Amino acid sequence: MTNEPGPSRPSKPASGTSGVANGSGKTENGAVASGTATPAARAQPTPGASPFHETSQFKHWRYSREAITNLRAELNEKSKEVTARNMAAEKEAQQSLGHTFADPPPQAAYLSVEDELLLVRFYCSQCSNICRAGFGLPEAVEATAISYIKRFYLKNSVMEWHPKNIMPTALFLAAKTTNHPVPIEAFVAKLKGFEPSDVLDLEFLVAQSLGFEFWVRGADKPLRGWYLEFQDQAIPPTDNLQRALPAALEYLSASRYSDAEFLYSPAQIALAAWRLANKELVDNFLEFKYQAAEAEEGAALPFGAPLAELRIVLAEVEAVVAASTAKFDIKKIKEVDKRLKGCTNPEKVPGTALYIKRKAEQEAKNAEAKAEKAAKAAHARVADDTIFGAPIASTKDGESNPPQAALDDPFA
Numbered sequence: 001m002t003n004e005p006g007p008s009r010p011s012k013p014a015s016g017t018s019g020v021a022n023g024s025g026k027t028e029n030g031a032v033a034s035g036t037a038t039p040a041a042r043a044q045p046t047p048g049a050s051p052f053h054e055t056s057q058f059k060h061w062r063y064s065r066e067a068i069t070n071l072r073a074e075l076n077e078k079s080k081e082v083t084a085r086n087m088a089a090e091k092e093a094q095q096s097l098g099h100t101f102a103d104p105p106p107q108a109a110y111l112s113v114e115d116e117l118l119l120v121r122f123y124c125s126q127c128s129n130i131c132r133a134g135f136g137l138p139e140a141v142e143a144t145a146i147s148y149i150k151r152f153y154l155k156n157s158v159m160e161w162h163p164k165n166i167m168p169t170a171l172f173l174a175a176k177t178t179n180h181p182v183p184i185e186a187f188v189a190k191l192k193g194f195e196p197s198d199v200l201d202l203e204f205l206v207a208q209s210l211g212f213e214f215w216v217r218g219a220d221k222p223l224r225g226w227y228l229e230f231q232d233q234a235i236p237p238t239d240n241l242q243r244a245l246p247a248a249l250e251y252l253s254a255s256r257y258s259d260a261e262f263l264y265s266p267a268q269i270a271l272a273a274w275r276l277a278n279k280e281l282v283d284n285f286l287e288f289k290y291q292a293a294e295a296e297e298g299a300a301l302p303f304g305a306p307l308a309e310l311r312i313v314l315a316e317v318e319a320v321v322a323a324s325t326a327k328f329d330i331k332k333i334k335e336v337d338k339r340l341k342g343c344t345n346p347e348k349v350p351g352t353a354l355y356i357k358r359k360a361e362q363e364a365k366n367a368e369a370k371a372e373k374a375a376k377a378a379h380a381r382v383a384d385d386t387i388f389g390a391p392i393a394s395t396k397d398g399e400s401n402p403p404q405a406a407l408d409d410p411f412a
Contacts, residue, residue, distance in 0.1 A: 033152075052265055056213040060153060063262045071154060072113045079157030080110045083345040110343045114338045116158040120322075121257045122333050123163035124149055128253070137180055143218040145174035146256045148210060155209045157237045160345045162352050168194060174323035177214040200269055219261075222270035223252055230274075230285050242279050252323055259323035272317035286310070338403075392408040 052058055065070070111119075124146045131142040148170040149163065164203055168191055175182050188194045209215075251273040255261075260269050265342055275282040289302040 005290050006334045020104075050267075052217055052267075055217055056211075056215065058107040058265075060211060061262060062214060065263065068259060074118075076111070076116065076157075077155055079159045079345070083110065083159050083343055086345050087343075097228050109339055111159055111336065111340060115339070116153070118328075118333060118336055119158050119163050119340070120149065120153045121326050123167045125328065127167050128256075130168075130190070131171060133180060135175075136183055137175060137182075137185075137203055138178070138357060139219070139220055141171070141175050141180050143256060144214075144216045145171040147216045147218070147261060148174055148206065150204075150259075150261075152206055152209045158340065159343055161205075162344065164204065164342070165198065165202060169199050169206050172199050173203060173206055178409045217266055217371040219252055219255065219266040219269040221269075223273060224246060225267075226270055226274055230281065231326050233285065233288050237284070240278060244278035244281055247310055248273045251276045251325070254325045256324075258320050260317060260320045260324075262317070263320065264313070268313060268317050269321070272314050273319055276318050276322060282314075323341065 127145050127149060128142055131137045131145065145167075152161075152166055152170065153163075168187075172182065172184070172187055175187075184196045184199065188196050188199060191334065198393055227241060230237065252270065255273060256268055260272075264272075271282065286302075286307060290307045293299040293302050305313070
């Protein structure tokens, strides 16, 4: 069976309690990905019994609550420092050009971690809308794109890269990696005010932030797997399943805006979505499974953990998923976005003096590297000529001209 809700639960914050045992009987710790922020200590996860435990998603994108909170707080603080420093540099550059430039905003005006998360999650919801209404792309593209956005902002700050610019690139990349590519001209035609370069110029940045790990294992397939699993009972609850399925899919969709995928396995998220849709349906199924296991002498636990422990995990997942169903406070989002305009790193904003300066420095660096590469290639050609002699000249018809000495030879 693919669904394994008991295994692969990340360790709790350092509070004296251990993580739930995985399929091999050992505990799994959350791992912190490296990025702009200094990476926290990462424990090597112990491979479990399911294919999910062997994926890059499990190995590199799983966290404890404490680890992901600390990572975001550290990233936010570092971004504030970099932005404040670059704001001062921008002011100096503008004044040197004879322009006026307002003083940088106070630290209190910069975005908090909660502010950044609010914008990220809002643009994740916008990604869903565009994916469904704008392009009619499959669910796999939507889920992958949202994962890309959330992963990107575990390594980058909103104060450096605005989500409205990253979201289209993440969607465009996700369409390609899930084998549903959209031509760039057709893609930007659906996005007001975007040019192909606006998407393509950020594609490498997004891919680099993902660690070039493009495959995402979502909870959509496990949710359908549980649908089949629930029918493995003496009296299959077919009618209840049919009625609960739409609600379960809605909860699954809402879970993508939360941190659930960083904290729990896809099977756990899918089972929690079903339990939110119909608690009695899931509880009866679990009781049936565990009672059957108890009746069979020497039988292993159905899902790798005691029933009481599994219920605790499901309750945690349900709380995370249920919180993500709340409607967005548009007024608050607009207020945060307005503040963001005043505290965005000027180095990342086209048209600023610092942006132009950094771009010129990068272009000069690229030109220098290109010239150095051309010089090395020319040197290599000279070295080849020294060893093998000059290349044989050719006529217009493509035939080689014989050496001059051969032309003067009467016996040739």
